Amino acid sequence: MNGAHDLGGMHGFGPVNPDPNEKLFNHEWERRIFAMYFATLASDIYSIDELRKNIEIMDPVHYLSSSYYEHWVESIETSLIDRKIVTKEEIAERMKKIDKEAA
Amino acid sequence: MGAHHEPPAELSTRVKAIESLLIERGYFAAEALDKIVQIHEHELGPRNGAKVVARAWADQDYKKWLLTDATAAIADMGYSGAQGEDMVVVENTPDVHNLVVCTLCSCYPWPTLGLPPTWYKAPPYRARAVIDPRGVMKEFGLDVPEDVEVRVWDSNAELRYLVMPMRPAGTEGFSEEELANLVTRDSMIGVAVALSPSAV
Incomplete structure (x- = not known):
């Protein structure tokens, strides 16, 4: 499937700008979603190709304007919902509860 | 972006x-x-890959094995597993310089290099490594001479590439450990060469 992820040869993205002092993770949520990627694959909920596919079907504008680990959140959430492990509503409800507890 | x-x-x-x-x-x-x-x-990181390269520099038989069956030769060092199931090692020579990218995503040999740097996963590198590799390498401070052929390897979900940089001059008699200190992450992606002993 081609799409926004198929970047080879595209013009206009500017210089590479490597940062020699970058950290492996910039936010705690990046660590957690990274680990959940392994843990959910180990539970055989879905395959790695399914996760990759669900990154590739992201809205192209969102794909290009979001960070690497944000792609993972999108893909893992989509896959979990597809597989009926959780529903969109359950995630929304749980988010409200977490926000309330933190307030 | x-x-x-x-x-x-x-x-x-x-x-x-x-x-x-x-x-x-x-x-x-x-x-x-x-x-x-x-x-x-x-625990994971480019030091693993550096040890593989250093062993290949020091041991011709191991180098031959690494270049013909990288997956097995790397597993022999104890580095295998997720995102490194099928490995190919490409050798830099005075005539050929190799560069690795993953245009579609971020495929990278985790057991030998650890997790990829942000620039490897971001659109500018993925877009340009295949169309302007020399320009990209210049941004890393690497100017590959015009008479050296540049080969770009596009990694994918199944196959991961690792560059074996050239052994720097002035390292005769170095132990594998000393050699490994000269092998950087970037030199195994191909955006740099190995460090010279005077740089360490």
């Missing part, structure tokens, strides 16, 4: 919500996630 945007604050809450629902349903324990992070943040 994308990677420079600050992600929305709700992402953190969303990830917490997913984690707590999955733990509640028994898919994994929070401690298992901690352990996975610990391994990838602190």
Whole structure:
């Protein structure tokens, strides 16, 4: 499937700008979603190709304007919902509860 | 581009919500996630790949094995597993310089190099490595002479490439450990050459 992820040869993205002092993770949520990627694959909920596919079907504008680990959140959430492990509503409800507890 | 945007604050809450629902349903324990992070943040990394390259520099038989069956030769060092199941090592020579990219995503040999740097996963490198490799390498301070052929390898989900940089001059008699100190992550991606002994 081609799409926004198929970047080879595209013009206009500017210089590479490597940062020699970058950290492996910039936010705690990046660590957690990274680990959940392994843990959910180990539970055989879905395959790695399914996760990759669900990154590739992201809205192209969102794909290009979001960070690497944000792609993972999108893909893992989509896959979990597809597989009926959780529903969109359950995630929304749980988010409200977490926000309330933190307030 | 994308990677420079600050992600929305709700992402953190969303990830917490997913984690707590999955733990509640028994898919994994929070401690298992901690352990996975610990391994990838602190135990894997490019030092593994550096040891592979140093051994190949020091041992011609091992080098031959590495260049013909990288997966087995690397597993012999104890580095195998997820995102490194099928490996190909490409050798830099005075005539050929190799560069690795993953245009579609971020495929990278985790057991030997650890997790990829942000620039490897971001659109500018993925877009340009295949169309302007010399220009990209210049941005890393590497000017590959015109008479050296540049080969670009596009990694994919099944196959991961590792560059074996050229052994620097003035390293005769170096131990494998001393040699490994000269092998950087960037030299195994191909955006740099190995360090010269005077640089260490």
